[in-house]
Amino acid sequence: MNTDGVVMLAREGLQVAVLLCAPALGAGLLVGLIVSLFQAVTQMQDQTLSFIPKMVAAAAALWVFGPWMLGIGVRFTRHAMLLIMELGR
Numbered sequence: 001m002n003t004d005g006v007v008m009l010a011r012e013g014l015q016v017a018v019l020l021c022a023p024a025l026g027a028g029l030l031v032g033l034i035v036s037l038f039q040a041v042t043q044m045q046d047q048t049l050s051f052i053p054k055m056v057a058a059a060a061a062l063w064v065f066g067p068w069m070l071g072i073g074v075r076f077t078r079h080a081m082l083l084i085m086e087l088g089r
Helices: 003-042 048-088
Strands: none
Touching: 003 048
16 A cells, blocks of 8 residues: 555545544534523523533434444445555555
């Protein structure tokens, strides 16, 4: 494997990392925005009020998108292992 192959593998790894983080981070961002708007409207400034809904939303996103995320991770790992095996030849 030459330098181009290593750069390609690193780029694919970063893309997979972004794809795997996106569902949980997106759900947490959306719920955080909604809770912040609720706190601004009601003038409640409790810091713990926003933590639990974000955690529940992230867990729900992982539960819903878990099989899809696992498939992406497995495909990338297989691809990386095949490239590493080619390096040994």
